Amino acid sequence: MDTLAETRQTAVTSEDITDEALMLRVQGGDKDAFRLLVGRHIDRIVGTSRRIVGAADAEDVAQDVFLRVWTARAQWAPGQARFRTWLYRVAVNRCIDHTRRARPASIDDVPEIEDDAPGPLDACERNEDANRLHSAMEHLSEQQRTAITLYYHESLTAAEVAEIMGLRLNAVESLLKRGRQKLRTVLK
Amino acid sequence: MTPEEFTALLDTYGADLTRWPHAHRRSAQRLLEVSEWARNAFADAQMLDSVLRIREPGLSDARRRRLTDSILDNLPDEPATRRVAREPEAAARRSDTGFGAAILRPLTPLWVACLSFGMIVGVILTLGHSPAPATEAAEAGWVEHLAVYGGL
Known part of the structure; x- marks a missing residue:
């Protein structure tokens, strides 16, 4: 307990501190530690949300994810799940909630993806590829889209995807297989 | 292969x-x-x-x-889960005011037993249906399942 208390009391000064150590401070109500965690993961969560719910709502969903992380911070148990896995679980559930509430989006509603790359031609090509992929992903079921995003975009293992989605490994393997087969047809 | x-x-x-x-x-x-x-x-x-x-x-x-x-x-000041848990006065007020509270209080163990039984049956049924969705309909069921049991 002493170690835990010391961890919580030490000021947040370094980027080297682990997510789990930051989360312990967050559980003690430390908003500076939370700011650091948000800064570390916001790009990743916006990217994941963009692929699951679409670009138009990705930032709103990401905000919702981190607000949920804050309010549910007491539920995270160190040693039981890595913070990153837990964060993805929150993100996937928020994405599902969002798609259940949202109206079907028109392709005209989807903004172009903002790009800070220096070369305009390169940026244009990357946007084109990304937009093509987004359109193809819309042909997948929400569950297939989630599994494909976590496995390929976030480079998680099938076992980690299963843990995040609350499914058995063979169910995730089936989702990856059928999702990929559909994408292969659509992207031809 | x-x-x-x-x-x-x-x-x-x-x-x-x-x-x-x-x-x-x-x-x-x-x-x-x-x-x-x-x-x-x-x-x-x-x-x-x-x-x-x-x-x-x-x-x-x-x-x-x-x-x-x-x-x-x-950010809200306190997590909702903790806020609810730390309202002993409000909880005490609620337990003393509802119509029929005095009549129902002796039956509390029965209510708890029924509720527990229902939850156990629910979990067993859920576990029996959750794995490997083979069809699009099963996937829709998974979404429903997560919404209800996801918890986060």
Whole structure:
């Protein structure tokens, strides 16, 4: 307990501190530690949300994810799940909630993806590829889209995807297989 | 390894053999060495992998800062779960006011037993239906399941 208390009391000064150590401070109500965690993961969560719910709502969903992380911070148990896995679980559930509430989006509603790359031609090509992929992903079921995003975009293992989605490994393997087969047809 | 097995594994795990189950890597490698068909299928899978791994540009610094500030500005002071748990006075008030509370109080153990039984039956039924969705309808059921039991 002493170690835990010391961890919580030490000021947040370094980027080297682990997510789990930051989360312990967050559980003690430390908003500076939370700011650091948000800064570390916001790009990743916006990217994941963009692929699951679409670009138009990705930032709103990401905000919702981190607000949920804050309010549910007491539920995270160190040693039981890595913070990153837990964060993805929150993100996937928020994405599902969002798609259940949202109206079907028109392709005209989807903004172009903002790009800070220096070369305009390169940026244009990357946007084109990304937009093509987004359109193809819309042909997948929400569950297939989630599994494909976590496995390929976030480079998680099938076992980690299963843990995040609350499914058995063979169910995730089936989702990856059928999702990929559909994408292969659509992207031809 | 048959071509069908190779295709199935390629569709499941993609074209990065290091992500395949250990047991299949060596036989896949052997097939790739001897079969032109397998090499072509593998090359196609690599192209699809590269599309799936497109790194989209991240947020600009300004946008990331705005988003982070917005999240921090909207944080509630206390987690909802704790707030509810730490209202003994309100809880006491509620328990003393409801119509019929005095009549129902002796039946509390019965209510708890019924509720527990219902939850156990619910969990058993849920576990019996949750694995490997084989159809689109089953996937829709999974979404429903998560919404109800996801908890986060």
